[in-house]
Amino acid sequence: MNILFSRFRLLLAATVATLSWAAHAQLSIEITGAGATRFPVAIPLFENEGSLPRGITDVVRADLERSGLFSLVDMGLVTLPATAVPDLAGVRARGADAVLAGSLYPQADGRYDVRFRLFDTQKQTELGGLSLRMTPAQNRATAHRIADFVYEKLTGQPGYFATRIAYVVKSGPRYELQIADADGMNAQTALASREPIISPAWAPDGQRLAYVSFEAKKPVVYVHTLATGQRQVVANFKGSNSAPTWAPDGQRLAVVLTKDGQSQLYVLNADGSGLRRMATSPGIDTEPAWSPDGEWIYFSSDRGGSAQIYRIPASGGSAQRVTFEGNYNVTPRLSPDGRSLAFITRNNGRFQVAVMDLATRQTTILTDSSRDESPSFAPNGRMILYATESGGRGVLAAVSSDGRVKQRLSVQAADVREPSWGPLTR
Amino acid sequence: MKKFVLPALLVTLLAACSSTGTFDQAGGTAVEDRSTGAPGVATVTAPSMAGSGIAALTDPNNILSKRSVFFDFDQFVIKPEARPLVEAHARFLVQNPQMKMLIQGNTDELGSREYNLALGQKRADAVRQALTLLGAKESQIESVSLGEEKPRCGESNESCFAQNRRGDMLYSGEF
Numbered sequence: 134m135n136i137l138f139s140r141f142r143l144l145l146a147a148t149v150a151t152l153s154w155a156a157h158a159q160l161s162i163e164i165t166g167a168g169a170t171r172f173p174v175a176i177p178l179f180e181n182e183g184s185l186p187r188g189i190t191d192v193v194r195a196d197l198e199r200s201g202l203f204s205l206v207d208m209g210l211v212t213l214p215a216t217a218v219p220d221l222a223g224v225r226a227r228g229a230d231a232v233l234a235g236s237l238y239p240q241a242d243g244r245y246d247v248r249f250r251l252f253d254t255q256k257q258t259e260l261g262g263l264s265l266r267m268t269p270a271q272n273r274a275t276a277h278r279i280a281d282f283v284y285e286k287l288t289g290q291p292g293y294f295a296t297r298i299a300y301v302v303k304s305g306p307r308y309e310l311q312i313a314d315a316d317g318m319n320a321q322t323a324l325a326s327r328e329p330i331i332s333p334a335w336a337p338d339g340q341r342l343a344y345v346s347f348e349a350k351k352p353v354v355y356v357h358t359l360a361t362g363q364r365q366v367v368a369n370f371k372g373s374n375s376a377p378t379w380a381p382d383g384q385r386l387a388v389v390l391t392k393d394g395q396s397q398l399y400v401l402n403a404d405g406s407g408l409r410r411m412a413t414s415p416g417i418d419t420e421p422a423w424s425p426d427g428e429w430i431y432f433s434s435d436r437g438g439s440a441q442i443y444r445i446p447a448s449g450g451s452a453q454r455v456t457f458e459g460n461y462n463v464t465p466r467l468s469p470d471g472r473s474l475a476f477i478t479r480n481n482g483r484f485q486v487a488v489m490d491l492a493t494r495q496t497t498i499l500t501d502s503s504r505d506e507s508p509s510f511a512p513n514g515r516m517i518l519y520a521t522e523s524g525g526r527g528v529l530a531a532v533s534s535d536g537r538v539k540q541r542l543s544v545q546a547a548d549v550r551e552p553s554w555g556p557l558t559r
Numbered sequence: 560m561k562k563f564v565l566p567a568l569l570v571t572l573l574a575a576c577s578s579t580g581t582f583d584q585a586g587g588t589a590v591e592d593r594s595t596g597a598p599g600v601a602t603v604t605a606p607s608m609a610g611s612g613i614a615a616l617t618d619p620n621n622i623l624s625k626r627s628v629f630f631d632f633d634q635f636v637i638k639p640e641a642r643p644l645v646e647a648h649a650r651f652l653v654q655n656p657q658m659k660m661l662i663q664g665n666t667d668e669l670g671s672r673e674y675n676l677a678l679g680q681k682r683a684d685a686v687r688q689a690l691t692l693l694g695a696k697e698s699q700i701e702s703v704s705l706g707e708e709k710p711r712c713g714e715s716n717e718s719c720f721a722q723n724r725r726g727d728m729l730y731s732g733e734f
Contacts, residue, residue, distance in 0.1 A: 347708060
């Protein structure tokens with residue numbers, strides 16, 4: 134059941150003119166920058182695709198185009214069946230270095246077998262293939278799986294098209310925690326409230342979210358199982374409870390509590406038991422983020438006089454300062470490989486997404502906007518989703534970790550904020 | 560007099576939608592179905608508070624009806640002009656030991672939401688400390704932060720930001 138059917142109209146301002154997206158999309162995506170060199174690939178229509186009510190290859194093309202790493206070579210209405218090796222020289226002559234050939238086979242139960250093979254037109258070799266079974270309504274999910282396959286074969290990195298994102302939409306007095314596919318489609322409301330919701334954080338299993346809700350007139354941390362809607366209060370101590378973040382093992386959460394004074398770091402089990410204080414500082418400690426290897430907890434603190442990022446061993450110990458430039462560096466988020474740190478820096482009065490190479494400590498500002506918040510890495514580390522402001526409204530944006538690819542995701546007539554990119558769950 | 564009641568965190572399941580398919584594996588890997596909401600996302604509606612005020616505290620001619628303490632930019636100390644208001648509320652708490660108070664600290668919208676939540680807590684704590692120094696009991700007061708989430712004024716300018724840098728005092732029955 135799609136609760137938000139037809140709530141917002143799709144506004145697609147992408148550079149791809151051939152897309153035919155469903156009309157009930159919530160987030161529209163605008164590509165505002167692309168990689169310098171893009172890999173030319175051809176994704177012709179699959180054999181028998183026309184028998185589906187909604188297509189597959191148009192979604193695959195849109196995914197690949199949006200990544201900024203590929204350019205799509207138009208094959209018109211040509212279809213290349215998965216059963217035969219296509220004329221690779223002919224495809225190459227059209228400018229494509231790789232081509233996907235695919236076919237659909239209707240099954241007696243109404244489902245389809247989708248078979249496809251990817252070819253390198255330069256080396257004249259097959260790069261691999263897959264067979265998926267789907268109902269006609271699963272066209273998008275199938276397409277994201279196919280796009281992930283193509284992406285991984287051609288870049289060597291896992292794709293992120295079959296992942297989900299969480300974010301908060303504020304329209305008037307109403308707050309909704311929404312979950313959508315990584316392309317902004319299929320948005321569903323996990324929680325609706327008349328009080329604010331902030332800081333959604335995906336559990337590593339991709340099935341649960343921790344977040345802060347103000348429905349009790351104060352910040353309280355919940356863990357919410359998406360499929361069932363079951364919610365559990367995991368931190369509701371005297372004072373404020375906020376900034377949940379999952380340990381990589383999915384068993385524990387770091388949270389920020391004020392029960393013993395100012396905002397301080399604590400760790401507890403995902404069911405709320407086993408509370409343990411992580412650090413004691415004379416100032417604010419907040420926004421914890423676990424390193425992917427589980428060794429460190431990064432956080433922001435004013436213990437040195439200005440807001441800076443520090444880290445502390447997850448097993449306890451003394452804190453080390455991580456950022457030194459400027460006087461406002463907050464919201465640390467580790468890349469999935471643990472090698473770089475995204476954060477928000479105040480730069481001449483503008484709040485911008487920066488990324489630090491943790492080995493060299495070199496910092497690069499990735500955006501040219503001024504109200505950026507809440508950076509969140511894609512599971513493969515290539516893109517960073519964040520919140521910013523455009524035209525006086527909250528929008529989501531994404532930038533590649535090298536700063537070249539830029540996208541904006543917005544919902545008409547509403548504020549969107551607090552994005553969090555979910556994990557790979559395959 | 561209203562009794563102090565913490566909100567029961569009742570969860571209303573509006574829709575438990577799940578049509579999780581188990582697919583025939585023959586001929587290919589089943590595609591996870593998100594198109595119809597499975598593994599679905601069930602929509603939950605959070606309960607809203609039906610707060611009700613107390614007559615003595617809402618009389619506009621009574622200083623006790625004023626509930627906001629304002630702060631300067633990046634400041635967390637109570638200004639001299641707020642002293643009479645804080646003193647009046649401290650007296651009320653001393654004279655009404657059964658009354659409880661929730662202090663909500665607020666900030667302007669600049670910067671990180673979670674960092675602002677921590678800054679708002681410093682403002683709420685400043686009000687709480689002033690009240691307890693004046694005789695209110697620690698057990699009567701809870702100080703929390705709303706950060707930048709509940710601005711009184713929604714525009715992005717300094718006069719608006721000044722109204723949002725504040726601590727609000729709520730009594731039993733109002734939260």
